[in-house]
Amino acid sequence: MFLGKVIGNVVCTMKNPVMEAKTILIVQPLDRAGKPKGKPVIALDSVGAGAGETVYWCRGREASMAWHPAEVPTDCTIVAIVDRVNVVEKS
Amino acid sequence: MVIGRVIGEVWATRKTPSHEARKCLCVQPLALDGSDRGDPVLALDAVGAGVGERVLVVTEGFSAMTAVGRPNSPIDMAVIGVIDHVELEKGTA
Numbered sequence: 001m002f003l004g005k006v007i008g009n010v011v012c013t014m015k016n017p018v019m020e021a022k023t024i025l026i027v028q029p030l031d032r033a034g035k036p037k038g039k040p041v042i043a044l045d046s047v048g049a050g051a052g053e054t055v056y057w058c059r060g061r062e063a064s065m066a067w068h069p070a071e072v073p074t075d076c077t078i079v080a081i082v083d084r085v086n087v088v089e090k091s
Numbered sequence: 092m093v094i095g096r097v098i099g100e101v102w103a104t105r106k107t108p109s110h111e112a113r114k115c116l117c118v119q120p121l122a123l124d125g126s127d128r129g130d131p132v133l134a135l136d137a138v139g140a141g142v143g144e145r146v147l148v149v150t151e152g153f154s155a156m157t158a159v160g161r162p163n164s165p166i167d168m169a170v171i172g173v174i175d176h177v178e179l180e181k182g183t184a
Contacts, residue, residue, distance in 0.1 A: 001115070001133035001168055003101070032098065032119070032131045046165070047105050056101065056115070056133050058165040062152035066107050066165040079165045080106030080115075087099030087117050087131075088142060 001056045001079065003030045006049050010042060018072050025049060025078060027057055032087055043076040054082040094174065095120045095148050097140055101133055109164030116140060116170055118148055123177075124184040134168035135159045147172035 004027035012024065023045040031037040034054075041057070046066035049055045055078045058066075063077035099117035103110070114136040122128040132148070137158040140146045148170055149155050155169035156162050 001135075001166075003117075003131075003133060029130075032117070037130060046107055056103070058167045060152055060167050062156070062165050062167045064165075065109075065152075065156075065163050068163040077165055080103035080110060082101055082103050084102045085099060085117065086101075086142075 001058050003034075003054065003056050003082065003085065004028055004041070004043075005030060005036070006051050006053050006055055006078075007040060008051060016073050018070060019044070019074075022072070023049075025051075027055065027076075027078065030054070032090070034085070041076055043078050044072065044074040045078045047078060047081055049078050049081050054085070056080050056082060092171075093120050093148050093150060094123075094177070095132075095146055097142050097144050097146055097170070098131060099142060107165055109161045109166065110135065113159055113161075116146075118146065118168075118170065120148070121145070122184075123179060132168055134170050135166055137169045137171050138173060140170045140173050145174040146170045147174060
């Protein structure tokens with residue numbers, strides 16, 4: 001999983017029926033200092049996250065397991081809203 | 092699998108039910124010479140590792156879910172071992 005910050009959302013009217021009523025969010029990956037790093041990714045939301053929140057997301061086939069046994073065509077899913085990150089300083 | 096160092100923990104209240112009661116660790120992947128390799132990742136703990144320890148991390152779904160004991164759940168990385176020492180042929184790191 002990877003740390004990220006929700007920076008926006010994507011709206012689709014025409015989409016796979018299984019994806020209906022699921023939010024599609026844009027997530028900016030973060031580095032160990034909490035600063036943006038790398039390109040934003042599009043992820044399906046499974047926990048009710050919103051813009052500005054720090055989250056962590058899961059990639060790959062496992063991403064669709066958040067809705068198991070439903071088969072949702074996603075390769076990137078937000079699986080938690082982060083309350084606190086405690087990372088030791090780089091020595 | 093990759094070698095990494097646990098550099099922190101992440102707390103989340105609102106999360107997918109399969110992640111409940113499992114510690115989420117922030118792990119910095121390491122190169123063989125001990126230097127940082129790439130950016131930190133988050134992995135669920137399957138062995139009771141703590142901050143500062145050198146660990147073995149699986150980076151693929153099936154093995155991660157099996158290690159954590161939560162089949163069919165959205166887990167793509169898990170800490171599956173605490174490393175005591177690594178032996179390496181001279182000049183290969």
